[in-house]
Amino acid sequence: MRVYLVGGAVRDRLLGVPVRERDWVVVGAQPQELERAGYLPVGREFPVFLHPQTHEEYALARRERKVAPGYRGFTTQSSPEVTLEEDLQRRDLTINAMAEGDDGHIVDPYGGQADLAARVLRHVSEAFVEDPVRILRVARFAARYADLGFRVADETVQLMQRMTRAGEVSALVAERVWQETERALGEPRPEVFFETLRACGALAVIFPEIEALYGVPQPARWHPEIDTGVHALLALRQAAQLGASGAVRFAALTHDLGKARTPRERWPSHHGHEDAGVPLIEALSARLKVPSAHRELALLTARHHTLVHRAAELKPATVLTLLENCDAFRRPERFAELLLACEADARGRTGREHEPYPQAAYLKTALAAAAAVTLPEAERRGLSGAAIGEQVRRRRLAAISAVKDGARAPP
Template sequence: MKTYLVGGAVRDELLGLPVRERDWVVVGATPADMEAAGYRPVGRDFPVFLHPETGEEHALARTERKSGRGYHGFVFHTGTDVTLEDDLERRDLTVNAIARDDDGRLVDPFGGRRDLEARLLRHVSDAFVEDPVRLLRVARFYARFAPLGFRVADETKALLARMVADGEVDHLVPERVWSETERSLALPGPQRFFELLREVGALARLFPELDALFGVPQPETHHPEIDSGRHTLLALAQAARMETSTAVRFAVLCHDFGKALTPRDRWPAHHGHEAAGVAPVRACCERLGVPRAHRDLALLATRWHLHVHRALELRPATVLDLLEAADAFRRPERFEDLLLACEADARGREGFEDRDYPQAAHLRRALDLARAVSAREIAESGLTGPAIAEELRKRRIAAIRQVAGDR
C-alpha cells in the first residue's frame, strides 16, 4: 500500500501557484485495507475514502473501460494489480497526470512536466475521446491557464473536433455543461473557454445563440472590431478584468443575442435587438438550467443595456422608467451588477478598453437621489390611493433632474 499526491496539486505546485485542494491515489490496497486503516468510504462509482485525520480524498488506483455513450458510460476496475501508471494513463491532460511520492519524487510517465515548461495542454492518450466532459474540462483549463501563456496542442484540438463530429458532445447533460461553464466564467480568461469551443465546432452545439453572433457585423464607428461574436468575447474579457461576479459575466455573454436575429438586409444596424434578445436568452437559460439570479440579470442586461449606455441623454422621466424596470429601488445590488455588465460591454470594443464610463456614476447618483424621496412623508401629507404614487413619481423625477445639474 503506497500513497501518491496526484493531479492539480502537483501541477500547481510545479507552476508556483497556490494549491486549493489535494487529491491522493492509493496503490496496492483493497477497500478492506482502507477501512481497517481508519479511512471512511464515500465513493459511489468507485472506491474513494476520506483520510481519518486530514479529511482529504484518497482514491484507489483504477482503470476505466468505455461501455456506452456519454460520460456515464464507463466500467471501472480497482485492485491491487492496478499500477500508478495505469491510473495516470486514464487522466485527461499530461499536466494533470503527474504524481509525487512521500519522498518528494515525481512520477511523470507521460511528459507532464515537460508540457508545463512548454506551456502546453496536451491529452494523455487517445482514450481521451471517450469522455465528452473532457472537452469542457480542456476549455476550462485553457480559460485558467491561457493568461499564463498556455495553449492547447494541435493534436488535442483535433481530438476535440473528432468528439464533436462523432456526436459525443451531444450526450453531455445540461447540468454538467452549465457547471463547467460557470466555473470557467470565474476564471481569469473566461473568453478562452468559448473561443476553444468554437474552434473545435462545439459552440454551435452547446451555445448556438452565442455561435450565431459570429459573422454578424456591427457599425464600425461604434464597434471597430465589427464582428458581434468577437465583441461579445472582448466584453467578457473586460468583465473578467474588472473582477466581476459570474452572474455579471454571464449577463455580458448573453446581452447581444438579439443581434443574431437581425435580418441581413438591415446589417450592420441592429435596431430593436434588445427586445429581440430576450427570447434566445430565456431559451439558453432554460436549456442549461441556469440559476435564476444569473438568468434574471442576463435578461435585464439584454433588455436595458442601450438605455444604460444612453443614460446621459435620457430625460429624467425615462431614467426613472429604467430604474423602475430594473427594480432598482428594491434591489440596488442587482442594479449595480447591471451597471457593471454595461460598463464591460462598453469597454469590450477595440480601442475602448480603458475609456471612462460616466453613465454608471450618473445612474448611481440618480438612484440615490430618487431613493431619498420619502414615500412615508407623501402618505402622511393627506394624499390617498393613486395620488400617492403620482406624487412619488413626480418628486423622484424632480430629484433625478438634479443629476444633470451635478454634471
C-alpha cells in the first residue's frame, strides 16, 4: 500500500501559494485495510475515507468510465490493480494531475510542472469531455490564477467549445452550477470566470441574461467602455478589488441586466432599465437556486443604483424615501452592501476605476442622522401610531436636510 498527496495541495505548494486543503490517494489497497487501520468510510459512489486523526480525505485509486450524459453519468472502479498514473489521468487539468510521495518526489506523468511554469491551464486527456463540470472548474481556476499570469490553453478552449456545441453544458444541474459560480465569485478575478465561459460558448447557455448584455451600447459620455457586457464584468472586477462579499459581487454583476431589454431604437439610452432588470434577476436566481441574500441584494441594487448615484442632487424627501424603500433603518448592514455594489458599478467604467464615490459617505451619514431621531415619551402621549410615525418621519426629514445643508456648506 502506497499513499500520495495529490491534486491541489501539490499544485499550490509548487506555486508557492497557501495550501487550502490536502487530499490523498491510496494505491494498492483494499477498503478493509483502511477500515482496520481506523479510517472512517464516507464515500457513497467510490471508496473515500477520513483519517482517524487529521480527518483528511483518503481515496482509493480509481478508474472512471462515462456511461450517461452529465456529470453524474460515470461508473467507477477501485481495486489494488489501479495505478497512480491511471488515477491521475481521470483528473481535469495537468496542474491538478500531480502527486507527491512521502519522500517528496513529484509524480508528474502529464506535464503539470511544465504547465505551471508556462502558466497554462491544459486538460489532461480527451476524457475531459466526459464531465461538463470541468468547464466550470477551468473557468474558476482561470479566475483564481489570472493575476499569476495563467491562461487557458487554446486546445482546451476548443475542447470546451466542442462540449458546449454537443449540449453537455445543458446537462449541468442548477445546484452544481451555483456551487461553482459562488466559489468563482470569491476568487481574486471573478470576471475571468465569465469571460472564460463566454470564450467557449457556455455563458449563453448557463447565463443567457449576461450574454444578452454584449453588443448593447451605452452612452459613451458616461460609459467609455460602451458595451454593457464589458461594463458588467468591469463592475464585478471592481467589487472584488473593493473586497466585497459574494452577494455584493453578484449584485454588481447583475445590476444592469435590464439594459438588454431596451428596444434597439432607444439605444444607447436605457430609461427604465432598473425595473426591467428585476424579472431577469428573479428568473436567473430561481433557475440556479441562488441564495435569498444574494437575490435580495441584487434586486435592491438593480432597482435603486441610479438614485444612489444621484444622491447629491436628490431632495431630502427623496433621500428619506430611498432609505425607507431599501429598508435601511432596519437593515443598515444590507444598505451598506448596496452602497458598495453601487460604488463598484460607478468604478466599473474604463478610465474611472479610481474615481472617488462620495455618494456612499453622504448616504451613510444621512442614514445615521435619520436613525438617531427619537420622539420622547412626553411627546408621544395622546398620539396614534400613525401620528407618531408621521412625527418621527418629519424629524428624520429635518435631520437629512441638516446633513445636506452641511454637505453644501463651504469648508
